[in-house]
Amino acid sequence: MAKEAAVRLADGVWRIPIAPGDMINSFAVAGSDGEVTVVDAGLSLAPARKRLVAGLAAIGAAPADVRRVVITHAHPDHAGGLAALVEQTGCGVLAHERESVYLRDGRSPRTRRGRSRRFPKVTVTFEFQHGSLLPGGLRAVHTPGHSPGHTALLHEDSGVLFTGDAVMNLRGVRYAPGFLCTDPDRNRQSADRLGELDFEVAAFAHGPELRRDAKAAVRALALGHSQ
Numbered sequence: 446m447a448k449e450a451a452v453r454l455a456d457g458v459w460r461i462p463i464a465p466g467d468m469i470n471s472f473a474v475a476g477s478d479g480e481v482t483v484v485d486a487g488l489s490l491a492p493a494r495k496r497l498v499a500g501l502a503a504i505g506a507a508p509a510d511v512r513r514v515v516i517t518h519a520h521p522d523h524a525g526g527l528a529a530l531v532e533q534t535g536c537g538v539l540a541h542e543r544e545s546v547y548l549r550d551g552r553s554p555r556t557r558r559g560r561s562r563r564f565p566k567v568t569v570t571f572e573f574q575h576g577s578l579l580p581g582g583l584r585a586v587h588t589p590g591h592s593p594g595h596t597a598l599l600h601e602d603s604g605v606l607f608t609g610d611a612v613m614n615l616r617g618v619r620y621a622p623g624f625l626c627t628d629p630d631r632n633r634q635s636a637d638r639l640g641e642l643d644f645e646v647a648a649f650a651h652g653p654e655l656r657r658d659a660k661a662a663v664r665a666l667a668l669g670h671s672q
Contacts, residue, residue: 450496450503454646454654455603461500463487467653468615469522471497472607473504474581474600480512482581483536484598484607485650489525489564497526513537513570513580517609518595519547519554521564523650528565537570539579541587544594545569554592557624583607588639590632591621597639604645606659611636614652618662633666640664 451459451473461471464487472484481501487493498508511534516524519540527548531538540548547554551566573579575587579598586597588611598607610621611632620636623629640663647659655662 451500452654454605454648454656455600458600458603458605458648459500459504460648460654461497463493463496463500463526468651469493470648470650470652471500472648473501473506474583475504475506475510476581479506479510480580481506481510482579482583483511483514483530484583485517485523485609486514486527486530487525488522489529494526494529497530508534511536513539515579515581515583515598516540516544516548517598517607517650518592519544519552519564520592520610521553521562523609524548524567525564528567531567538567539571539573540569541585541594541596542572542574543587543589544592544596545572547592547594554627557626557629586639586642588632588635590628590630590635591626593627595632595635599642599644604643605648606639606642606644606646606663607648608636608639608650608663610650611639612647612649612663612666614647614649614655618647618655618666620666636663637667640667 577585584599
C-alpha cells in the first residue's frame with residue numbers, strides 16, 4: 446500500500462513525509478483563510494521537493510498558497526529545499542534570531558564532530574525569539590543544543606508539538622545523537638523542558654508522530670536523564 450502523501454495530525458495540521466519510511470518530515474498548517482504555513486522545507490533533492498508539493502496537493506493546497514516557512518534549524522535536511530521553495534512560491538522565511546545567520550550564509554552550525562554542511566542561501570524575512578507567537582498559530586519554544594537557534598513549535602489551538610530535532614522517534618523516542626549536536630548536554634536539557642508543555646500530539650521531524658501518551662513519552666526522556 447502506498448504511503449499517504451500527507452498525514453492529518455489535527456484540524457488544519459498535517460505531516461508531509463519527504464523521505465521513505467518517515468525518516469524526514471515537513472509539516473503544513475492551513476489557516477481558515479487558505480494560507481499555508483510550512484514547517485521545515487526538507488532536503489534540496491528533487492524527490493523530496495516533489496513529495497512536499499504532492500503533500501500540499503493532498504491537503505487541497507498549491508505551492509502558491511504557501512505564505513511562509515518556519516525553520517526549526519539550519520541543517521540541510523530541514524533547510525536544504527528552502528531556497529527552491531521560496532523561488533517557487535515567493536513565501537517568507539521565519540527563523541530564530543540565533544539561527545538566521547546560518548540560513549543567510551547557507552551553512553549549518555558546526556556539530557560536535559566539527560562538521561558544517563552547505564545548502565543554498567536564503568533571505569530570512571522575520572527573526573523571532575523564544576515565546577514569539579508566529580503566523581499560523583505557532584508558539585516558538587527555543588530549544589538550543591542541537592543547534593544554537595534550534596526551535597520547537599507548539600500549535601496551541603490543536604495541541605500539536607513540532608519537536609524539530611530536539612527529540613526524534615526513530616526506533617523509539619530519543620534525543621538527537623550527540624555527534625549531530627553543537628552541544629549535546631544542552632540539547633538534552635532543552636528536550637527535557639518540552640515535557641512541561643501542554644500538547645496532545647508529538648510531531649517529529651524524524652519518525653512518525655505520537656498521538657497516544659505523547660507527553661508521557663517525551664517526559665520519560667527527562668525522567669531517564671535525571672536518574
